[in-house]
Amino acid sequence: MDCRVVVEAAVPVYDVATSDEAVRIAISKTGEMLNPDLNYVEINMGERQCPHCGETIEPAFIAADESLVALELEMTVFNVERDEHAARIARKEIGQRLENIPLEVLDITEIEPDDDESSEDDASDDEASEDDASDDEASEDDASDDEDVLPEFEELIDE
Known part of the structure; x- marks a missing residue:
């Protein structure tokens, strides 16, 4: 079976003033780390929610000109036995290129032929x-x- 795996990455960005700037730099930085080996990984802004009210907030948290940006990385994993197998493959492939960046699997969707x-x-x-x-x-x-x-x-x- 083939699966589409979405992994959340917490990308640190330094010397930024706005969240838009932080997101652009984080996407660029992540793209440089993944390419050319993993050019098939899609990079999107992550969606965060306030833990108290459930309201959607910006994907970048800024403090003292430093930011932590939530990005969603999507990739398709082919010929896996189970969802857990697809998650491990995606985390390993992406994690090898994104050193010192925490990853969490958000979603695994089986692709129907x-x-x-x-x-x-x-x-x-x-x-x-x-x-x-x-x-x-x-x-x-x-x-x-x-x-x-x-x-x-x-x-x-x-x-």
């Missing part, structure tokens, strides 16, 4: 086999053309 995609794959396989057959015929024609061209070339060399 589409029947349309499998029928499209079968159709593309049929087209590919037809293309291979026409390529074989074309290479036989090219071989006979080569025989005609080569003697002329050899005659030019002899002169």
Whole structure:
């Protein structure tokens, strides 16, 4: 089974004045750490809620020109046995590149295989086999053309 895993990361950012600036720097910093190895990981602003009133608050907490930004990192994990297996793979892959940044798995969603995609794959396989057959015929024609061209070339060399 394939799963879509969402991991929350707490990214520290220094020398910032606003939460917008902190979020932009955190996304850039995280992107640099993940790329080029994990360029398929999507980076989004995290959503935080006030623990007392449940109201949505900004993803960056700023104190003394330093910020802690909540980011959500999404990746697809293929061929896993269980949700826990997908979570461990995602945390390991992302955690290896984001040193000293705490991670927490927020959501694991199983991706259902589409029947349309499998029928499209079968159709593309049929087209590919037809293309291979026409390529074989074309290479036989090219071989006979080569025989005609080569003697002329050899005659030019002899002169």
